Amino acid sequence: MIKIEHLYKRYGRLTAVEDLNLEVGAGEIFGFLGPNGAGKTTTLKILTGLLLPTSGRASIGGFDVVRESSQAKRLTSLIPDRPYLYEKLTPVEYLRFVAGLYGLEGPETEKRAEEYLELFGLLPWRDELIEGFSHGMKQKVVMAGALLPRPRALIVDEPMVGLDPAAAKLVKDLFSKLSREGVTIMLSTHTLEVAQKLCHRIGIIHRAKLIALGTLEELRGRTGQGDVDLESVFLELTGSAREAPEAIP
Amino acid sequence: MTDQPSAGYFATLRGLALVQTRQSANGFRRGGAFVWLKLLSGVVFGAFFLAWIYFIFERVLTYFTSIQLMGTVLAERLLSLLFLTVFALVFFSNVVVTISTAFLSTDLNLLMALPLRRSAVVTAKFLESWLSSAWMPALLFLPILAAYGAVFRGGWLFGIVSFGVLTLFLALPAALGFSVTTLLMRFFPARQIRDSMLLLGVLGLAVVSVVLRMSRPEVFTQSSDQLGTWSQYLEELRTPAAPYLPGAWATQAVLGALYQRTSLLLAGLGKLLGIGLPLGWAFLALSSRFFEKGWYNAQESVGLPAPRRGRVGPWLNRLFGFLPPPLRALLVKDLLVFSRDPTQWAQLSLLLSLIGVYLYNYRRIPLDAYADYRNLIFFLSMGFSGFIVSAVGVRYIFPTVSLEGRSFWIIRSSPLTIRGILWGKFLLAFLPMTALSLAVMGVSIQVMKVDLFMATLSLGTMAILALGLTALGVGLGGVFTYFKSDNASQISTSLGGYVYVMASVTFISLVLLVEATPVRVYYLRHPEVFRTSPWEAWVPALYLAGVVAAAVILPLALGERRLTEQEI
Numbered sequence: 001m002i003k004i005e006h007l008y009k010r011y012g013r014l015t016a017v018e019d020l021n022l023e024v025g026a027g028e029i030f031g032f033l034g035p036n037g038a039g040k041t042t043t044l045k046i047l048t049g050l051l052l053p054t055s056g057r058a059s060i061g062g063f064d065v066v067r068e069s070s071q072a073k074r075l076t077s078l079i080p081d082r083p084y085l086y087e088k089l090t091p092v093e094y095l096r097f098v099a100g101l102y103g104l105e106g107p108e109t110e111k112r113a114e115e116y117l118e119l120f121g122l123l124p125w126r127d128e129l130i131e132g133f134s135h136g137m138k139q140k141v142v143m144a145g146a147l148l149p150r151p152r153a154l155i156v157d158e159p160m161v162g163l164d165p166a167a168a169k170l171v172k173d174l175f176s177k178l179s180r181e182g183v184t185i186m187l188s189t190h191t192l193e194v195a196q197k198l199c200h201r202i203g204i205i206h207r208a209k210l211i212a213l214g215t216l217e218e219l220r221g222r223t224g225q226g227d228v229d230l231e232s233v234f235l236e237l238t239g240s241a242r243e244a245p246e247a248i249p
Numbered sequence: 250m251t252d253q254p255s256a257g258y259f260a261t262l263r264g265l266a267l268v269q270t271r272q273s274a275n276g277f278r279r280g281g282a283f284v285w286l287k288l289l290s291g292v293v294f295g296a297f298f299l300a301w302i303y304f305i306f307e308r309v310l311t312y313f314t315s316i317q318l319m320g321t322v323l324a325e326r327l328l329s330l331l332f333l334t335v336f337a338l339v340f341f342s343n344v345v346v347t348i349s350t351a352f353l354s355t356d357l358n359l360l361m362a363l364p365l366r367r368s369a370v371v372t373a374k375f376l377e378s379w380l381s382s383a384w385m386p387a388l389l390f391l392p393i394l395a396a397y398g399a400v401f402r403g404g405w406l407f408g409i410v411s412f413g414v415l416t417l418f419l420a421l422p423a424a425l426g427f428s429v430t431t432l433l434m435r436f437f438p439a440r441q442i443r444d445s446m447l448l449l450g451v452l453g454l455a456v457v458s459v460v461l462r463m464s465r466p467e468v469f470t471q472s473s474d475q476l477g478t479w480s481q482y483l484e485e486l487r488t489p490a491a492p493y494l495p496g497a498w499a500t501q502a503v504l505g506a507l508y509q510r511t512s513l514l515l516a517g518l519g520k521l522l523g524i525g526l527p528l529g530w531a532f533l534a535l536s537s538r539f540f541e542k543g544w545y546n547a548q549e550s551v552g553l554p555a556p557r558r559g560r561v562g563p564w565l566n567r568l569f570g571f572l573p574p575p576l577r578a579l580l581v582k583d584l585l586v587f588s589r590d591p592t593q594w595a596q597l598s599l600l601l602s603l604i605g606v607y608l609y610n611y612r613r614i615p616l617d618a619y620a621d622y623r624n625l626i627f628f629l630s631m632g633f634s635g636f637i638v639s640a641v642g643v644r645y646i647f648p649t650v651s652l653e654g655r656s657f658w659i660i661r662s663s664p665l666t667i668r669g670i671l672w673g674k675f676l677l678a679f680l681p682m683t684a685l686s687l688a689v690m691g692v693s694i695q696v697m698k699v700d701l702f703m704a705t706l707s708l709g710t711m712a713i714l715a716l717g718l719t720a721l722g723v724g725l726g727g728v729f730t731y732f733k734s735d736n737a738s739q740i741s742t743s744l745g746g747y748v749y750v751m752a753s754v755t756f757i758s759l760v761l762l763v764e765a766t767p768v769r770v771y772y773l774r775h776p777e778v779f780r781t782s783p784w785e786a787w788v789p790a791l792y793l794a795g796v797v798a799a800a801v802i803l804p805l806a807l808g809e810r811r812l813t814e815q816e817i
Contacts (some may be wrong), residue, residue: 048662063348074664084655086582087735090590093562093582100578101663105566127559145659202505 001026001153001184002047007056009042015044018208024186025203026152029179031199032188035240036115038205040188041081043114044155047186048078055177059151074102077151081158083138091141092121094130095148102149109148116144119174120167143171147178154178156187160194172198196230206238261369265360269377287747288706299392306396314400324397325504331393332496335386336422342382343426347735349428349747350377351540352434352547361544371537379423387419392502403507409515410506418499421529430531434543495525561585575665579673583649593645593737600644604637608692627697628768629705632761634689635714639753641685646678646722647749648740650808651731658817667727667812671805682719686711702771710760713793717756717800724804725749728811756800763792 002024009017017039021239024030034040045051047058049069058065063072085094095113099105117123120140125133130141139162146154159175160168173200189195195202202219204212212219216230223236234240256264309327313675321518348477351357351374360370394411397403403411498520505514565581566574587593653660660670690711694704729745740746767789 045817048658050658050661052814052816070664070666073662076662078662080658082655084658086481086586086656086659088586090559090562092559093585096562096566097578097582098659098663100574100581101660101665103574103664105574137618 001028001062002030002058002186004043004058005056005092006048007043007046007058009039009046009051010054010056015208017046017053017205020205020210020212022203024184025185027179027182028201029175029185029187029199031195031202032186032205033190033192033195033202033234034188035238036207040205041157043057043205044078044157044186044188048076048155049073050078068199075152077146077149079139079142079146079154079156079159081161083135083142083162085130085138085141087129089130090125091117091130091144092126094141095145096117098145099148104149112148113144116147116240119170120144130233136164136167139163140167147174151183151187153184156185158189158191159187160189168194192230192234202230204234204237212237256366258366258369258372261366262373264356265369265373266376268442269373287744290747295388299388302389303392303396306393307399310396311399324401325500328397328503329497329500330392332418333494335419336424336494336496336562338386339383339419340422341424342386343378343423344430345495346382347374347378347427350374350381351431352544357544358583361541366370366538367541370532370628371540374540375424375533375536377426378427378784379420382426383419387415390415392765396502397507401507404509405502406509407506410518411503414499414502414506414518414521417525418495420496421525424529424532424536428536431536431539431543434547435539495521498525561588575663575669576673576676577666579670580677581662583674583677586652596644596738600641605688607633607637608689608696623697624699624703624772627693627699627703627707628761630693630697630767631690631710632757634686634693634711635718635757635760636754637689638682638686638711638714639718639750639757642718642722642753643741643746643749644737646682646719647726647746648731648737649678649723649727649810650726651740651745652735652737654732657732661817667809671723671727671808671812674726675720675805678723679716679719683712683715703768706764709766713760713797714757715803717760718753720801721749721752721756721804724806724808725752727808728804730812730815732817738814752804756796759796760793763789763796 002022004020004022007017008015008022020039020043025238032040032043042051046053047060047065049065049072052066061075063069063075065072086097089097092113095116096110099109099113114123114126117126122137122140122144125137130138133141143159145242154175156175159171163171170193175187179185179200187195187199196216201213201215203210204219212222214222216233219230219233219237220226220228223233225232225236308322313324313327316323351371356373357370357374372526391412394415398407398411459576498517500517501513502517502521505511505517562581562585565584566577567582569577661667665673687708690707694707699707725745725748728747729743731745732738734740734743
């Protein structure tokens with residue numbers, strides 16, 4: 001469903017993504033991990049048309065994300081890490097707006113919008129302006145908007161930021177259900193517990209390069225560690241384990 | 250840990266001022282050559298404008314001095330009227346500015362969380378509002394005072410006193426506006442008050458500008474037989490001249506320095522320093538007392554009742570049901586966001602009132618005196634109408650792309666193409682721009698009573714100008730995106746807004762230049778010339794088509810290219 005071939009992204013002399021090759025199948029939940037500034041968000045932005053690659057190719061459902069961006073985007077929804085929304089709209093108006101962008105309208109779409117508002121507990125605030133919402137509530141509005149067009153590929157950057165525990169569990173369950181229905185989910189997260197529980201495969205990107213790819217078991221095998229959690233594997237592979245200093249500076 | 254602020258009042262104030270200065274300096278450094286070019290052009294243009302004001306006032310005051318007895322009174326009354334107007338302008342302007350600088354500014358989230366002296370924060374915010382609201386009136390007042398000094402031979406004492414008086418005087422309406430806003434924020438919480446204040450403040454400005462124009466200052470330059478009417482008018486003004494307001498005190502002090510009359514100077518200065526200064530300080534102290542709670546209140550979000558809001562979207566969707574869903578979604582979204590932003594409405598009312606003032610000016614033109622030049626005046630007025638439309642364009646059309654702001658990811662990651670977004674925005678803006686252009690020209694036609702040829706030509710020209718100015722706005726808006734700000738005024742005064750104005754002036758001038766020849770031919774050699782030598786109409790028409798096509802296609806294509814490369 002998602003195919004990335006020899007993808008490069010450079011900002012001047014800084015290389016953000018270097019020779020990335022990756023394939024994510026239909027119905028797969030793929031965890032994209034890495035330290036801050038490793039190139040995760042850049043990759044996700046290229047996939048959703050927010051950035052142009054310097055070279056290489058990425059496609060979604062067989063459509064090139066640059067040359068056939070409209071077709072690729074029709075299959076894709078993005079959940080960004082920061083929920084920037086039109087603050088002067090209400091959630092229901094936002095959902096109608098998103099539906100309109102995807103050419104969706106009519107009673108069926110309206111019904112689905114209401115269902116998503118209910119699912120995310122937003123129904124009591126359906127006619128309140130988004131500007132008064134908390135970060136978590138805005139994130140829920142973004143998620144409802146992303147799911148409304150029935151995407152075949154869901155690109156998610158830090159899904160759990162700002163969500164309360166109940167909403168976080170709901171999102172995890174929802175992603176699993178969507179995956180069973182054949183939706184491809186590529187998510188970047190620092191919450192390794194989420195990645196461990198949810199993802200079928202994991203890719204670790206470090207200093208712009210993909211340094212590890214596989215299931216948790218395969219990654220454990222690479223580090224030569226036994227039955228350890230993903231956090232230990234991640235720290236070992238990225239070499240980013242740090243001892244806390246004796247005295248806080 | 251201690252609950253006490255870590256630094257004293259003046260140290261905190263100095264620190265906050267340093268941060269502001271550093272921010273501005275960094276802005277200049279990052280902006281590069283364009284910012285300096287903008288500044289330089291602004292200074293040159295501003296200098297010309299100030300020189301023009303000086304010239305007008307110098308002429309008016311010289312004329313006054315030629316009128317026996319009455320002249321000096323008129324000059325004094327004019328000065329008092331100006332101080333009064335500036336007081337009202339700065340007051341209303343400060344009410345509006347204070348909301349942004351002292352209650353909505355995002356830096357307050359940090360400042361209020363830090364252990365800073367509140368009184369210093371309030372003073373810093375007051376100074377910021379004061380500078381924002383008073384710099385323009387102060388700058389405009391300087392050449393006027395210089396003209397008074399030159400005509401009445403005020404000397405160096407007048408220069409020093411009037412500058413000091415002006416600075417002190419401008420602080421008073423600013424302090425009053427600042428404390429009124431703070432008190433209202435404190436005692437009438439919630440967003441509606443903030444929004445209503447914003448609306449009222451700008452409406453106040455609109456009223457002041459209209460009233461100022463209606464007072465017909467051009468009468469000053471007219472013949473002495475009309476002065477009877479003007480002096481009656483001044484007599485009427487004398488009653489509400491408000492001697493208890495700082496404007497009268499400032500007038501006294503300035504006139505005292507102008508005539509070298511120490512008693513008058515001391516009386517004015519005494520009132521300003523003895524009553525004005527303590528009063529201003531008291532306003533600030535009052536603001537300090539209530540600021541914190543007011544700021545907390547301003548953060549609350551209570552909007553319109555839900556049922557009213559819920560019905561608007563579906564109604565708009567039905568109204569524009571004939572449009573394809575993506576375009577309709579974009580239009581309905583833009584309309585809803587616009588309608589809920591009081592700054593947009595407030596500034597629109599100000600802009601419309603200024604357009605009203607412009608059209609009122611038309612009515613004041615003594616047409617009979619210039620009967621032979623009526624068509625020429627009208628032809629030139631098309632240019633002015635075009636500039637008015639471009640003023641609306643820079644404020645409302647140019648920022649449309651940038652106003653997507655950080656939410657731009659939503660449409661950028663949707664199936665809508667950049668071209669679709671830009672053309673969608675162009676089509677949505679074109680209708681109101683054309684309506685406005687035709688309305689302005691329609692009123693002009695009605696007032697100037699021009700012939701059918703000129704009326705048709707002017708309406709056609711305005712439609713063409715609306716087309717080009719809209720495309721320039723949307724296209725250049727895409728080239729010079731300013732996603733950081735959600736403030737349309739800030740976007741329109743950015744470098745891109747400046748480029749838009751320059752491009753608009755060029756476009757309007759080119760259109761009029763191309764039209765000038767056939768119009769001249771028409772009026773000098775009558776219409777039949779177009780039948781005998783049709784090329785005299787066709788060649789300019791082709792040029793015109795080329796200019797318009799370039800103004801429409803080029804900016805939209807540039808905008809598309811720039812937005813495609815834009816990294817979000």
